Amino acid sequence: MADEPTATGDGDRSDSADPADSAARVTAEGTRANSAAIAEAFADGPAYVPYLVVGDPDAASSKAYVEALDRGGADVIELGLPFSEPIAEGPTIQEALVRALDAGMTPDRFFAFAEGLDVDAALVCMTYYNLIYQYGAASGPRPFVERAAAAGIEGLVVPDLPAEEADPLREACDEFGLDLVFIVAPTTRGDRLDRIMERVSGYVYVQARLGTTGARSDVSEQTTESLDRLSGYDVPKAVGFGISTGEHAERIVAGGADGVIVGSALVDIVGDGVANDRPTAAVADRLESLSRELKEGAERGYAARVGAAESQ
Amino acid sequence: MSETDTQTTDGTETARRPGRERGREDGKFGRYGGQYVPEALMPAIEELTDAYERYVLDNEDGFMDEFRRRLADFGGRPTPLQRADRLSERYGRDVYLKREDLLHGGAHKLNNALGQALLAKYMGKERIIAETGAGQHGTATAMAAAHLDMPCTIYMGERDINRQRPNVFRMKLNGAEVKPVTTGRGTLKEAISETMRDWAATVEDTHYVIGSVVGPHPFPVMVRDFQAVISEEAREQAREKTGQLPTDIVACAGGGSNTMGAFAGFVDDGAVSLHAVEAGGSTLEVDEEAGVAPNSASLYTGEEGVLHGARTKLLQDRDGQIMESHSVSSGLDYAGVGPELAYLVDEGRVNPVAVDDDAALAGFHRLSRTEGIIPALETAHAFGFLEDHHEELGDRVVVNVSGRGDKDLEAVIEETDQREIAGAPDMSMFTEGI
Known part of the structure; x- marks a missing residue:
């Protein structure tokens, strides 16, 4: 087990991910990284991390949509594996999950989908613990993680798995070289925050405000507070929940985020395509162009932040 | 620390009660x-x-x-523990009813x-x-x-x-x-x-x-601790009325709150058998393709998984997707069950049984007709169990009447009309105009 922080000496995050090393490498500050691809996505500038539900509204369109995110500048792509009881999602993503389930998406089809993608971005699977726990013949999370690794998945986000219950999955992720991303809420403080930050790797998902997922027009003050609270931890901080425009992305990165996670605003485009029966190529174009806007916004925010730091 | 330390023949309350307190420390x-x-x-x-x-x-x-x-x-507590005279005669053993249907609100x-x-x-x-x-x-x-x-x-x-x-x-x-x-x-x-x-x-x-x-x-x-008042009262009432503890406790189980409420005070009394009666729905067979379990028998047929914040027994498909459950009673219509019940079943402390829609409806009519108590359809499952399994039970059976049936009358009229139930009234006169 690699639970005890062991200093690697250099303390440089981007050097700490070695795919040949199956156990998590830990930097002097206690940061873990298993996936070199995820570490690279956050190196030298802000990461744009879009999310879509795999199989929404069907596998073929979904492939075109995910590849459009990649063309639009995605650094990491969070692929949603649909679960029937998604308690952390708002209506937009819930409906997308239902569409994907109705179209027959399963964990095995999800892995086949990931294997068939032609993308440069690092792939992260976002799903609920029961699907991870049930997968394969043996009980426990190991078979799922082994299969995910074989399919080219670099990390996992599991919204209903708190740090207290996460050790079996953490061990499996270390064994197969995946990162395990945790969500930090505006209400996460003190011991809880420490417990999460001891177990996180790859990046931490900073929830910008309370509630479930869903695009919002404002960006909460809670984000700034959360980033301040996390500033002592040396792991990339990606902010999600409610980001829908390039301007949001710019403001959030200028405010100190290492990346922006965008879900509902993109899933809305897919939902609109379904509702209005739009051609797959047209929906893909919109996804690509919003992605470009978000990525450029994030880069403007980064340039402003670096400029401000240099002028001091 | 062994559980036998806590079993007392005279029921003194100074004994430790590890079962009654289970899970308080860490929720496991x-x-x-x-x-x-x-x-x-x-x-x-x-x-x-x-x-x-x-x-x-x-x-x-x-x-x-x-x-x-x-x-x-x-609320009107305590609720009575009433001897059901006709059912006692019918089944050849003393049947007592814990009358939670008389609590304010009817359940x-x-x-x-x-x-x-x-x-x-x-x-x-x-x-x-x-x-x-x-x-x-x-x-x-x-x-x-x-x-x-x-x-x-x-x-x-x-x-x-x-x-x-x-x-x-x-x-x-x-x-x-x-x-x-x-x-x-x-x-x-x-x-x-x-x-x-x-x-x-x-x-x-x-x-x-x-x-x-x-x-x-x-x-x-x-x-469980809020609902345990049911069994804490029933335990005292049974001893007052019969001088001893019951031999069997019967309660219906959906999520399991009336079940744990009825069991909690008796969990440490090893001689008292605990029966959790689940909704067998129309059949215990499962349609994997459609993701439908036409029952709600998660203790009886379910498998371990994680739903709504807890690891417990669930109705789920091979991939771990939660199935749509079914029961004639919407209060039992749930794909999961309380984690403590899942544990007690695995330990052999609680006997899980499934009673189908037909037997539950027959139980509904039997209790209404013979005892003058119209039970909730959820509760009716416990009486379906009593009808078919009374010979396996001891001399002093307590059934938790978890709720009254007024809320179910429309559903009962409709469901009864579709079945042949001995002794049930002719419902056709009601079905018009509903």
Whole structure:
């Protein structure tokens, strides 16, 4: 087990991910990284991390949509594996999950989908613990993680798995070289925050405000507070929940985020395509162009932040 | 520390009761239980755990005294333990009924709803929310909220709203807002998911009054402890009336709150058999392709998994997707079950049995006709079990009458009309005009 922080000496995050090393490498500050691809996505500038539900509204369109995110500048792509009881999602993503389930998406089809993608971005699977726990013949999370690794998945986000219950999955992720991303809420403080930050790797998902997922027009003050609270931890901080425009992305990165996670605003485009029966190529174009806007916004925010730091 | 230390022949209350207190420390029942919830809810759950330990376990500020006083004055406790003369004669053993149907609101649900609403008040929360299946927990929560002067929102599946219109009206009469849940099949599990979503956005000023011994710790132990008044009373009443403990306790099981309430006081009495009667629905066969289990027998047929914050036994497909359950009684229509019951079944302490829709309806009519008590369709499953399995039971059987059946009359008319049930009244005269 690699639970005890062991200093690697250099303390440089981007050097700490070695795919040949199956156990998590830990930097002097206690940061873990298993996936070199995820570490690279956050190196030298802000990461744009879009999310879509795999199989929404069907596998073929979904492939075109995910590849459009990649063309639009995605650094990491969070692929949603649909679960029937998604308690952390708002209506937009819930409906997308239902569409994907109705179209027959399963964990095995999800892995086949990931294997068939032609993308440069690092792939992260976002799903609920029961699907991870049930997968394969043996009980426990190991078979799922082994299969995910074989399919080219670099990390996992599991919204209903708190740090207290996460050790079996953490061990499996270390064994197969995946990162395990945790969500930090505006209400996460003190011991809880420490417990999460001891177990996180790859990046931490900073929830910008309370509630479930869903695009919002404002960006909460809670984000700034959360980033301040996390500033002592040396792991990339990606902010999600409610980001829908390039301007949001710019403001959030200028405010100190290492990346922006965008879900509902993109899933809305897919939902609109379904509702209005739009051609797959047209929906893909919109996804690509919003992605470009978000990525450029994030880069403007980064340039402003670096400029401000240099002028001091 | 061995459990035998606690078994007393004379029932002295000085004995340790490890079963009664199970799970209080860490929310674990063997491999079951836990806290599988989104991070945004964890601080609220920690706050609730702290409040549960202080107010419920340690009676800080006299919380438990006020709770018991309100259960007596507002709720009408204690409820009677009544000998059912006709059923006793029919089955050749003493059958006693624990009359939770006589609790204010017509079901055991008030024990928990009042306890949690009062706890919310002690915690300084300004608003309460709850899910409901049959509407029993929703009406109990709405009553408790009105009684304690707190605003209240109830989430209820659209399909259940159609099945349980009188309860929807009762909630609104008590001033609650009723929000229909249209996702999925619109039943209890979708209502629970939706209430958790509300809570995730409002944790700072809102308490979620969960309706059963399900969900993340501390809900399963806390709801059990509020409902344990059922078995604590029944245990004393049985000894007063018969001079000894019952041989068997029978309770229906959906999520399992009346079940754990009826069992908790007897778990440490090894000689008392505990029977959890689940909804066998139309059949125990499962349609994997459609993702439908035409029953709600998660203890009897389910497999371990994680749902709504806890590891427990679930109706799920090979991949781990939760199945749509079914029962003629919407209060039992749930794909999961309390983690403590899952543990007690694995330990061999609780006997899980399934009673199908037909036998439950027959039980409904039998109790109505022979004892003058119209039970809830949920409760009727326990009487279906009694009819078919009484020969396996001991001399002194206690059945928990978890609720009354007024809410189910429309459904019973419709369901009875589709069946041949011996002794049931002709329903055709009612079906016109409904």
